[in-house]
Amino acid sequence: MPGKCGSTYRIGARVAPLPCNALTELPSGLLVPSTEVAGLAPGGAVGTSRSVDIDVTAPAADACPAVWTVGARLTPVGGEVQPSAALNLMALAAGVWADIPGMSFVAPETGMYLVTADVTGVVTASGQTSFNRLLQTRWTYNAGPVGPTIRQLIQMNWSLSGGTNQASGYNASNSTTRRMPLTAGDVIAVQASYQGVPGVAVSMTAGAPLGSLLTWTKVGD
DSSP states (O other): BGGGOOOOOOOOOOOOOOOOOOEEEETTTTEEEOOOOOOOOOTTTSSOOOEEEEEEOOTTTTTTSOEEEEEEEEEOOEEOOSSSEEEEGGGSTTTEEEEEEEEEEEEESEEEEEEEEEEEEEEEEESSSOOEEEEEEEOOOOEEEEEEEEEEEEEEEOOSSSSSOOOEEEEEEEEEEEEEOOTTOOOEEEEEEEEEEEEOOOOEEETTTTEEEEEEEEEEE
C-alpha cells in the first residue's frame, strides 16, 4: 500500500503458528491447502478386507462452493457351487467320512461369512435281507471337522420276512447354515458318511448335483 513521501509498505498476514492451522505464510503470499476426495473399491489402497465401494462425484470446474458428493455401496463377495458328482458311500466302510466331490470353497477374503449347505442323499435296497442305514453329513474347516455341523441325511430301516424279494428306495435332503469367521485362503468342504448294521444296500449316495448346493456370502469385515 502507498505510504508517506511515496514510500510503499507491505503488511504481512498474521498466521497463528498452531498445529491445527492449515494456512502457511510464504514470501509470495498465503498458501491455502486444497482437498480432493477419492473413492476406493475393495482390493484398493486399503486392502481386500472391506465390503464397501465408496463412490465420489467431484464438483464442476470453478464451482463455488465446491461440493463433493460421497456415497457408499455394499459389495460383499460370495458364490455357490454344486457337487461335480455324487459321493458313492458303497465304496466306504461304515463310519468313514469322505468329501462330496466339488462341494467346497476357498474364502477369497478375511471376514464373517454366512455359509449354507444343502445336500441330497439316496438309499436303495432289494432282496431277502434286513438292515439299518443312517446317512450323515458334516462340514470341514481346513480339513478338520467343524462342530456341531453333523446332520442326519437319511435313516432307512429295511426289514424283510416271508422270503419274498422286494425292493425299496428312499431319498431325502438336509440343510445346514452357519455364520463363520474365515481368513482368506481357508477351505470349507462338505463330507458324508454312513452308519449301519450288516445287510445289503444296492445304492447309497450323498451330494447328487441335482438338489445339492453350497453357498457363501461375506456378511462382515
